Amino acid sequence: MxxxxxxxxxxxxxxxxxxxxxxxxxxxxxxxSVNANRIATDPAFIRTRENGAEFGRAGKASKVLRTAFRAMLLNIGDSYMASRLTREMVKVIQADATNARGLRNVIDGEAELLKGFEFNNNSRLTGALYAPFITAIDRVAGTLKVDIPPFVPVNMVAAPMGATHFKVQAAGAEIDFEVETFVNGNTASAELPIDATPTAVMALTVNVTANSTKPLFLALGVEFYQHVNGTMYGLKNGTYNALALVDISGM
DNA sequence: CTTGTATTCAAAGGTGGGCG
DNA sequence: CGCCCACCTTTGAATACAAG
Incomplete structure (x- = not known):
């Protein structure tokens, strides 16, 4: 030794x-001396392989979810986001009481556990947008909605230095974790000045497939802009932009 | 970096035997 | 009786792997 x-x-x-x-x-x-081949074949490692299978499934599910919201995530910086999402996804899979261990999956798990997930740990939605909002998911009609009553931006939006305008955006996705496909959509408010003028009522609606049998995810985010000489510039590679899952309808 | 698990190694803690 | 060494058990920690 x-x-x-x-x-x-x-x-x-x-x-x-x-x-x-x-x-x-x-x-x-x-x-x-444990090597890869040993873990792959030795009966003693069956538990490890079961866990590996589920962990791999969580990684894939995490990937599909991130891809579905990719358009919004382009402007959001957080290098550990994929890891954090995978961690939560493991919890979702572990909540599956239907299948035996090693076979548990997202569909039979509790996708709702992902509610509140922040895509940007550097700028959380709960710390960027203080205006109250109401969410609704209509599975039959295939609509995902966020309603935000009028609010005063300067009071309810925590803007980073240099930001003059902001935009509220909503994204919805219907995800099929088994075949790794999704249907998504997104919508956003106009770029609004961060001043004392109350906003109009915002009604952000996203459409996915009607009568879907897949889990539905609704995300809400804020993006910040700088208005310079008539042009709207996105603020510094998205460090301050926020996006979070605000509503989920599992199955 | 994220999770859980079997395996292995070595240190640490406990016990018994042998010897002076 | 006391001391020390040898052996046994327990505990802790690291590794590999799965997919991005």
Whole structure:
């Protein structure tokens, strides 16, 4: 057993030696001998493979959901978003009480658990748009709606430095996680000045397939702009733009 | 970076035997 | 009786993997 007594408490792996920390100090040892083939075939790893299958399914579901909202996500920066969404997706799959472990999926899980998911951890919707809103999902008509009563932007919108205008946008998606396809749509308000003028009533409606049997997701977001010499510029690669899932209708 | 799991290694903690 | 070494059990931690 190698002990590290030097002044550099390494952590991680260099070549075949792994450095790590325990309560008894920093230690070093060789890597273990478990290899990929072993995990793929050894009966002892059945649990691991089951978990891997579900985790892989969560990753795929996460991808489909992100693709469905891709148009809105282009302007939103958060490098860990995919990871965070996958984490939540694992929870959704684990909520599936219908199938045996290893076979659990999103459809039989609780897609509603994703409600409130923030696509941008740097700028959360709950911290950017304080105006109250009402959501509604009409599965029969295939409409996803957000209604926002009039509000005073300067009071209810937390704008970053330099922003002069903002836009509220809504996106809806009907997602088929099994074949990895989706139907989506989005709509947005005009670019409104961030001043003391109350807004008009906003009624943002997105249409997807009527009488759908797939889970429906509704996202609401805010984008910030800078008005310079008659042109509207998006604010700094979307660090401050927010988007969150505000309503979900599972099955 | 995200999750859960089997496996393995080594340290740490506990116990028993042998010897002085 | 006391001390020390050897062995056994327990515990903690790291690794690999799955798909982006």
């Amino acid at each position: 190698a002990k590290q007594s030097g002044i550099i408490p390494l952590q991680g792996t260099i070549g075949n030696i792994t450095f790590y920390k325990t309560k008894s100090g920093h230690l070093a040892r060789e890597k273990t």
